[in-house]
Amino acid sequence: MNDRVYLDWNATAPLRPEARAAMGAALELAGNPSSIHAEGQAARRVIEEVRDQIAALVGADPKLVTFGSGGTEANNLALTPALQVGADKAPRDRLLISAIEHASVRAGGEFAPDAIEEVPVTAAGVVDGETLVERLTALARDGRRVLVSVMLANNETGVVQPIPEVAARVHEAGGLLHVDAVQAAGRIPCDINTLGADLLTLSAHKLGGPKGAGALIRREEAVHLPRPLVRGGGQERGLRAGTENVAAIAGFGAAAEAARRNLEAEGRRMTALRERLETGLQAATPKAIIIGAESPRVPNTTLVAVPGMKAETAVIALDLAGFAVSSGAACSSGKVQASHVLAAMGASKDLARGGVRISLGWSTAETDIDRFINAWINVAGSLLKGIRGMAA
Numbered sequence: 001m002n003d004r005v006y007l008d009w010n011a012t013a014p015l016r017p018e019a020r021a022a023m024g025a026a027l028e029l030a031g032n033p034s035s036i037h038a039e040g041q042a043a044r045r046v047i048e049e050v051r052d053q054i055a056a057l058v059g060a061d062p063k064l065v066t067f068g069s070g071g072t073e074a075n076n077l078a079l080t081p082a083l084q085v086g087a088d089k090a091p092r093d094r095l096l097i098s099a100i101e102h103a104s105v106r107a108g109g110e111f112a113p114d115a116i117e118e119v120p121v122t123a124a125g126v127v128d129g130e131t132l133v134e135r136l137t138a139l140a141r142d143g144r145r146v147l148v149s150v151m152l153a154n155n156e157t158g159v160v161q162p163i164p165e166v167a168a169r170v171h172e173a174g175g176l177l178h179v180d181a182v183q184a185a186g187r188i189p190c191d192i193n194t195l196g197a198d199l200l201t202l203s204a205h206k207l208g209g210p211k212g213a214g215a216l217i218r219r220e221e222a223v224h225l226p227r228p229l230v231r232g233g234g235q236e237r238g239l240r241a242g243t244e245n246v247a248a249i250a251g252f253g254a255a256a257e258a259a260r261r262n263l264e265a266e267g268r269r270m271t272a273l274r275e276r277l278e279t280g281l282q283a284a285t286p287k288a289i290i291i292g293a294e295s296p297r298v299p300n301t302t303l304v305a306v307p308g309m310k311a312e313t314a315v316i317a318l319d320l321a322g323f324a325v326s327s328g329a330a331c332s333s334g335k336v337q338a339s340h341v342l343a344a345m346g347a348s349k350d351l352a353r354g355g356v357r358i359s360l361g362w363s364t365a366e367t368d369i370d371r372f373i374n375a376w377i378n379v380a381g382s383l384l385k386g387i388r389g390m391a392a
Contacts, residue, residue: 005368008324010155010183010301010359015251016208022254023210026247033244034235043246050253054215057256058181058200059191064218066239067249068230071182071203072104074216075149077229077239078178078199079109083147084224085176092147092176094139098127098161099344105149105180106340110227119150123346125159125292127166136173146175152195153184156341156357157292158301160188167196176223182206182214186259187267187298192219199223202256204248208362209255213248262362270360271299273369277358278302280373285380291342291355300361305342305354309383314356317379323372326357 006014026046031039033047047067055062068074081091095111099118108116119135120128127150139146148170153160163179170177179197181190186207192200197219204213216239218225225239232241259266281288281304291303305311311327318325342352358372 004322004324005371006324007358007360007364007368007372008326009361009364010158010206010357011326012205012211013208013361014363015210016255016258016362018254018258019209019251023247023251026250029246033246034233046246046250047244050249050256053253053257053260054202054217057185057190057260058202058217059193060200060217060219061221063237064221066216066218066236067244067252068214068216068236068240069212069245070205070214071102071180071201072214073229074201074203074214075102075104075178075180076107076109077216077225078201079105079111079147079149080225080227081111081115081147082225082227083176084226086222089226090145092145094144094146096132096135096139096146096148096175098150100125100127100154100156100341101149101151102155102180102182105151111147121344124295125154125157125341125345126295127161129162129165129169132166133169136169136175140173140175146170146173147178148175149178149180151180151183152190153181153188153298153301154292154341155183156339156355157295157303157345158183158297158359159292160184160296160298163195163197171196183301184298186256186263187270187300189263192217204252204255207252207255207259209252210248213245213252215252266362267299270362270364273360273364273366274299274302276366277360277369277373278304280369281376284373284377285384289351291345291347300359300364302358303355304358305347305351305356306380306384307350307354309354309380311354311356313383314354314379317383318356318372318375321375321379323375326359327355 029043031043033043051062051065054065095116119132167177176198178199180201182203200217202215205211230241288306315327338352
């Protein structure tokens with residue numbers, strides 16, 4: 001296994017050394033962070049220090065950071081008709097989401113299925129701004145109260161959405177905006193104020209922290225979530241009951257701090273590696289299509305499809321050759337089906353089943369890229385030859 005090359009960082013990033021060290025130290029703490037004695041307050045200090053670190057990553061107020069079990073829980077907490085702004089307690093009655101959202105957003109949280117609308121995206125993978133404005137205008141005219149959810153960076157294509165422009169249109173129509181920034185934070189600048197998001201979701205394990213920790217962040221204290229998903233004690237300022245996972249939160253904070261500190265340098269390096277990868281892929285398979293290449297993307301993500309080559313077969317063959325990559329998203333429980341993201345972008349059914357995602361991280365080396373390209377030459381050559389043989 002030591003010879004394997006891990007190129008599936010969008011599914012989960014390996015644990016950063018800083019996160020491992022922080023978790024080890026936190027595991028030595030005996031106290032419950034809700035206890036008032038010295039041991040409990042030592043654990044509490046860890047959580048509050050991490051709240052500062054997470055807030056620093058996204059330019060937020062630390063007291064508006066709420067910890068939970070991950071991005072899925074944070075998305076579900078955000079997507080509720082009960083959202084309040086100041087003294088305005090009237091419920092939200094319509095949820096608009098882009099057609100390329102993660103499954104945890106597409107499920108709609110606490111919104112009824114008939115209250116959810118999808119906004120299409122362009123062939124370039126960018127939310128259709130004209131349609132969004134049309135729907136916002138029509139819904140406002142009908143007296144609807146709208147919550148909009150658009151991800152910052154797509155988990156399959158890496159395409160970055162124009163969130164500041166989306167936020168401006170949403171707010172002009174009197175709506176609120178939730179942004180799933182799970183795949184963007186730590187890879188591109190992600191300031192909640194610059195973005196204009198009212199609510200922002202993060203996940204620890206995409207940053208190099210542990211699995212099982214995440215955060216929902218509010219831009220302003222006036223935005224209130226009156227119905228927690230997990231009820232019981234008063235932890236997380238009443239927004240998420242249950243004793244906090246101190247060790248996981250400690251790892252989350254250390255990973256966020258490392259990502260923030262190295263954001264610019266890691267971004268430049270991964271952009272260069274991605275360009276090296278895509279040049280090699282297209283030289284090896286001239287018919288290869290880099291999905292979303294014409295749009296801004298996070299620097300670490302490539303989604304490639306070759307007409308006639310099934311992603312499932314390619315991923316298995318590459319795995320046998322020692323390379324971990326994905327077929328689209330990693331949250332399908334092993335089920336192989338056409339990518340809803342590629343389908344939303346207008347790709348043919350054949351192409352929607354053919355996307356192979358290669359995602360890089362801070363420890364990816366040029367030699368890893370070169371080895372992968374050589375493996376791709378062999379795998380693609382074999383699979384495409386087999387296809388031609390069957391057609392003969």
